[in-house]
Amino acid sequence: MKAIKQVCLFLLICSMPLVANTQSKKDQKVIKEADQAAKTLLEVNPGIRHYFKNSAGYVVFPNVGKGGLIVGGASGNGVLYQDNKRQGMAALKELNIGFQAGGQALIEVIFFEHKADVEKFKEGYFEFDAGVSAVALHEGKSLDLKYEKGVAVFTHSKAGLMAEASVGAQKFKFHPFK
Template sequence: MQRRLMFQSLLPLAGAFLFATSGPALAETVAEQKAEIQKMRSATLARLYKVHPAAKADVQKAAGYAVFSNVGINLILLSAAGGSGVAHDNGSGQDIYMKMVSGGFGIGLGVKDFRGVFVFSTTEKLKQFTESGWEASAQADAAAKAGDKGGAAAGAITVAPGVKLYQLTENGLALQATIQGTKYFKNDDLNGR
C-alpha cells in the first residue's frame, strides 16, 4: 500500500518533468514545433557522423531513418521518458513527425537525455514503423560490438529484423541501447489528420 501511494505521488512529478523538458511541446505553432524537430534532427545526425563516420553511408543507403530526442527521469521506483522525432523516407523525401513515450519501474534517481537514430533497411520496415507505430515491449537491450570484431556493424545495434539503432548520449555513441517499454507513434498534430 505504501509503495502504491509513493508511486501515485511521483507520477505527476514525472509527467510535469517530461512536459517541461520536451522542446517541441514548448513551441507555440505547428511550424515552430516542426522547425525545432528539424533542428534536432540536423544536430543529431551531424553529431552521429562526427563520432561514427561510417553511419553516414548507412543512413544514406537505407530505405529511411528516424531521429528521436528522448528525455527520461528515474525517481526512486518510477521511470518515465518522452520525446519527439521525425522519420524520413529516403525514396520519397517525405518526413513523418512522431512521438515516443516509455515508462517502467526501476530503482534509481536521475535524468537521462539521449538521441536515437533508427535505420530501416526496407521501405516496408519504415512504413510499418510510421503507419502502425512500434512498441519495444520485450527486453530490447543489445550491445554494440567495437570495431570490426564480431562481424557486427560497429556502433549500430539491431533492435528488430531490418531495423538498426544508433543511440547517442552526452559521452558519444552508446555501446548499449535500452528501448524496453517504449512506444513510437505518429504525431497527428504535426502531420495533420
Template sequence: MFRRALLAAAAALPLALGLGLSSAPVPAHAASAEALDAAAAETLELLLETHPVTRDMLERAAGILIFPEIIKVGLVVGGAGGDGVLQVEGETVARYRSMAVSYGLQAGAASFGYVMLLMDERALDYVEATDGWEVGVGPNVTVADDGFAAKFSTTSEQSGVYVFFVGQSGYFAGAGIEGTKISRISD
C-alpha cells in the same frame, strides 16, 4: 547537486507518467516543425561524428527515425519522452513521439538522443502503418554500441532496425529503448 536531481526527478515523475502512452495520435505542441527538423539535422551530424560507420547505413536506409532529445526521469518509477521525425530520402515525412515508462530501482535524470535506421521497406512500412509502435514488437531491433560499431560490416545490415544513441548526459548509467512506444504526432 544529486539531491536536486532526485527532487527534480520526483517532481517530473507525475508529468512523465501522464504523458500518455495511448495508441492515438498526439498533437504536435512540444516543438515547432522547424525547430525539430533543425535538431534532427544536428543529431545526424553528431551521429556521423561519433559513429562514422553509419554513413553508408544512412544512405541505404529506407527511412530514419531521429529523436534529438529524450528526457528521462525516475525515482523507482520512471518515464522518458521526446519528439522526433521520420525522414525518407532526406525529407521529413512525419513527426513522432517516443514515450516510455520503467519500473525498478532507479533514480535520476538524464537526456539523450537516438537514431533508428529502418534498413528495409518492411520496417519502414511497419512504422508508418502501426498506430503506436511498441519497440520489441514488429521489426527486429538491434541496439548498436561502440563494440558493434567497431566490428560492423556494411554487408551485415540488410534488414531490420538499428538504433544508435548520441549525446548522453545526466545521472542514469545508460540509455535504453526497452518498453518504448513510438506514436505518430498529428498535425
C-alpha cells in the same frame, strides 16, 4: 485585365506564408535539431554513415529526456526520413520498471532495415519491447550492430547520468507532413 493580374499576384503573395509554414514553430525547431543531431552522430562516429545511406528509412529523436527512480520513463519528438526526405513528425514515449536512478538527455536514432518496417512505423503499429537493444555511440568505436526485428537503434548521451537495469517498452506516434 491588368486588375485581374494584380489581384492574382496579391493572392499569390498572401498565400505564400501558408505554403512555406506548413509545420508549426515547434515542428520547425525539432526538424532543425534533428538535422543537427544527425550531423553530430556522424562526427562522433563516421561509421554510422553506412546506416544513414543504406537503411530503408530512419527517425531521429534529437532530445530524448529520460529519468527514473524504480519507475521511469522517457519522451521525445523527432523526424522520420525516407529516401533522404523528411516524411513527418514522430513522438516517442517510454515507460519502464526496475533498478534505475538518475536522468539524462540523449539523441536516439532508429534505422529501418526494410520499407515494410518504415510503413509499419508510419501506420502506428510499432513499439519496442525488451527484445530490442540500443547501441550507445562512442567516438571511434567500431559499429558492428546487426538489425534486430527490422531495426537498428543508436543512442548518444548529451548530458546526465543514469544507472539502469529495467524492462519497459517504447511506443511511437507518427504524423505525416501535409
